[in-house]
Amino acid sequence: MKSVQKQWLEVVGAYQYVLTFLFLGPFFSLLIFFLLFTSFWWVSVLYLVWLYLDWDTPKQGGRRFEWIRNLAMWRHVRDYYPVKLVKTAELPPDRNYVLSVHPHGIMCVGAFCNFSTDVTGFSKKFPGIQTSMTGLGVLFHLPVYREYLMSYGLRPVSRQSLDFILSQPQRGQAVIIMVGGAQESLYAVPGKHCLILRNRKGFVRLALRHGASLVPVYSFGENDIFKFKAFATNSWQYLCQITFKRIMGFSPCIFWGQGLFSANSWGLLPFARPITTVVGRPIPVPQRLDPTEEEVDHYHMLFMEALEQLFEDHKESCGVPASTHLTFI
Numbered sequence: 102m103k104s105v106q107k108q109w110l111e112v113v114g115a116y117q118y119v120l121t122f123l124f125l126g127p128f129f130s131l132l133i134f135f136l137l138f139t140s141f142w143w144v145s146v147l148y149l150v151w152l153y154l155d156w157d158t159p160k161q162g163g164r165r166f167e168w169i170r171n172l173a174m175w176r177h178v179r180d181y182y183p184v185k186l187v188k189t190a191e192l193p194p195d196r197n198y199v200l201s202v203h204p205h206g207i208m209c210v211g212a213f214c215n216f217s218t219d220v221t222g223f224s225k226k227f228p229g230i231q232t233s234m235t236g237l238g239v240l241f242h243l244p245v246y247r248e249y250l251m252s253y254g255l256r257p258v259s260r261q262s263l264d265f266i267l268s269q270p271q272r273g274q275a276v277i278i279m280v281g282g283a284q285e286s287l288y289a290v291p292g293k294h295c296l297i298l299r300n301r302k303g304f305v306r307l308a309l310r311h312g313a314s315l316v317p318v319y320s321f322g323e324n325d326i327f328k329f330k331a332f333a334t335n336s337w338q339y340l341c342q343i344t345f346k347r348i349m350g351f352s353p354c355i356f357w358g359q360g361l362f363s364a365n366s367w368g369l370l371p372f373a374r375p376i377t378t379v380v381g382r383p384i385p386v387p388q389r390l391d392p393t394e395e396e397v398d399h400y401h402m403l404f405m406e407a408l409e410q411l412f413e414d415h416k417e418s419c420g421v422p423a424s425t426h427l428t429f430i
Contacts, residue, residue, distance in 0.1 A: 103180075107177075107180075110177045111177045111178070111180050111181035112181065112361070112370065113177070114174050114175070114177035114178040114181060115177075115178055115181040115182075115370060115371055115373075116361060116369070116370050117174070118178055118208070118210065118213075119208065119358075119369050119370070119371065120369070121249070122208045123369075125245075125246050125249060126240065126243040126246035127243075129243065129244050129245035129246055130243055130244055130246075133145045133148060133149070133244045133245075148244060148245075149244075152244060158251070159241040159247060159250075159251055159256060159257050159262065160256070160257055160259065160261045160262040160265060161262075161265055162256075162265065162266075163233075163251040163254065163255070163256055164248075164251045164252060165251065165252065165253070165254040166252045167219075169252045169253060170217065170218045170219055170252075170253055170254065171218065171219055171220070172218075175214065175218040175220040176220050178210075178214060178220075179214055179220045179221060181371075181373055182210070182322070182326065182371075182373055182374060182375055182376045183375060183376075184210065184211055184214040184215065184220075184221060184375075184376045184377075184378070185221060185375070185376070185377045185378070186215045186221035186222060186223060186226065186378050186380070187377060187378065187379040187380065187415070188226045188227070188380055189379060189380060189381055189382060189411070190380075190381070190382040190383065191227075192227045192230050192275070192314075192316070192380075192383060193229075194228065194229025194230055194272060194273035195272050195273070196272055196273075196312075196313070196314055197267050197272060197273070197274045197275070197311060197312075197313040197314070198230070198274070198275040198276070198313055198314050198315075198316050198383060199267075199275075199276055199278065199304055199307055199308040199313050199314070199315055199316065200216075200232075200275055200276065200277045200278065200316045200318050200380070201278055201280045201304055201315065201316070201317060201318065201404065201408075202216075202277055202278065202279055202280075202318040202319075202320065202378075203279075203280065203281055203285070203296050203298070203317075203318070203319055203320070203408065204281060204285055204288070204289065204294065204295075204296060204319075204320065204323050204324055205279045205281045205282060205283070205285040205286045205289070205323075206286065206289050206320070206323035206324050206326070206327075207286055207289050207326075207327050207329070207354060207356050209279055209323075210323065210326060210371070210376060211320030211322070211323050211376040211377075211378045212234060212277060212279060212318075212320060212378070213234065213253075214376075215320075215378045216232045216234045216277045217232075217234045217253040217254055217255060218253065221378075227275075227380075229273045230273050230274075230275050231254075231273055231274055231275065232254065232275045232276075232277055233254055233255075233256050233266050233274065233275065233276050233277065234253070234254060234255050234256075234277040235255065235256050235257065235258035235262070235263070235276060235277060235278050235279075236250060236255050236256075236257065236258060236279075237257070237258065237283070237350050237351060238257040238258065238259050238262075238350075239349075239350050239351075240257075241257050256276075258278060258279075260307075263276055263278075263307055264307075264310070264311075267307070267310075267311040267313055268311070274313075275316075276307075276313075277318075278304050280297075280298060280301045280304050281296055281297040281298060281301070282297065282301075283346050283350065283351040283352040284297045284343075284346060284352060285297040286351075286352055286354055287331070287332075287339070287342055287352050287354065288331065288430070289323075289324045289327070289329050289354070289356070290324060290329050290331050291324055291325045291327075291328065291329065292324070292325070292425075293324060293428075294324070294412070294421075294425060294426070294427050294428060295428045295430055296408075296427060296428065296429055296430065297430050298405060298408075298429050298430070299405075299429045299430060302397050302398075302401050305386075305397050305400050305401045305404065306392055306397055308386045308400070309386055309387070309388070309389045309392040309396060309397065309400065310388070310389065310390060310392065311388065312386060312387060312388030312389075313386060314383035314384055314385050314386055315383065315384040315386055315400065315403075315404050315407075316380060316381055316382075316383045316384070317381040317382075317384075317404060317407045317408035317411050318378060318379065318380050318381060319378070319379050319381075319408065319411055319412055319415070320376055320377070320378040320379075321375075321376070321377045321378075321379065321415065321416070321419035321420070321421060322374050322375050322376040322377060322419065322420070323376055325372065325374040326358070326371040326372050326373075326374050326376070327356040327357065327358050327371060327372065328356060328357050328358070328372075329354065329355070329356045330354075330355035330356070342354075357369070358370045358371045358372055359371075359372060375419075375420070377415075377419045379411060379415050379419075381407060381408070381411040382407065384400070384403055384404060384407055386400055405429065408427070409426075409427050412426075412427050413426075
């Protein structure tokens with residue numbers, strides 16, 4: 102049994118992740134703007150000068166701090182759900198990898214805990230592999246928030262950034278891409294497993310350009326930590342979500358968890374549901390500086406088949422009914 106103190110530390114850890122994910126970027130953006138009109142205007146000016154000079158750093162390796170990735174806070178976040186990492190095959194450190202992680206969910210909790218921190222033991226399970234999780238490029242334009250993201254090893258999900266990582270002389274680089282992206286978050290319904298993948302092939306082209314092996318990854322339980330309001334694809338609400346995504350890069354969603362002090366009330370605290378991230382077997386990919394569409398389609402199909410098999414092999418052990426199957430959109 103967990104002590105009361107341990108339970109509250111876990112709750113606070115899970116809650117801070119949500120607040121950081123939703124509000125840290127807008128908060129510091131507004132703060133920098135507000136300070137311009139106060140006696141502390143020089144703080145904003147100095148930071149904006151720094152931002153200008155440091156603008157390209159996220160695309161050129163970023164700034165990663167291992168002590169931040171191993172903060173005790175993340176162990177409490179891990180234990181709250183709990184989050185687990187399952188290894189199914191070796192990832193030899195003599196090559197590079199493109200890990201495509203599904204589903205996106207609302208806040209990518211499984212992917213962040215497993216690949217942006219080391220609290221689930223990724224470095225011990227896969228020695229010699231350095232992970233670089235990726236996110237929307239616009240997030241790295243937000244003051245202070247960009248520093249926070251880079252400290253965990255996050256990079257923009259842009260061609261320049263990804264090519265920089267996979268072009269390093271040291272092998273064992275693994276880029277983590279949420280291929281379904283913001284659109285997949287619109288299907289984050291508890292108990293459902295709908296993936297935006299059928300026409301997402303950029304990650305395959307990336308792997309071919311660098312000869313990096315493709316690795317399917319699935320986080321069981323990612324869609325279960327929040328309740329979610331899904332709209333029909335022919336509804337005006339869904340059209341508004343898609344239009345907003347095209348303009349801003351992310352999709353506004355209606356979701357809720359439980360209250361901070363009561364499990365029977367609504368709030369932003371995620372439900373404590375197990376999240377199990379399963380890393381599949383790597384798919385060897387040849388290097389093609391200018392891959393043909395036939396090559397891209399071939400390896401894309403191999404990846405979809407491998408991801409589907411990974412889901413089928415592990416679904417029942419992760420609490421998913423045997424009658425449930427993946428749906429590719």
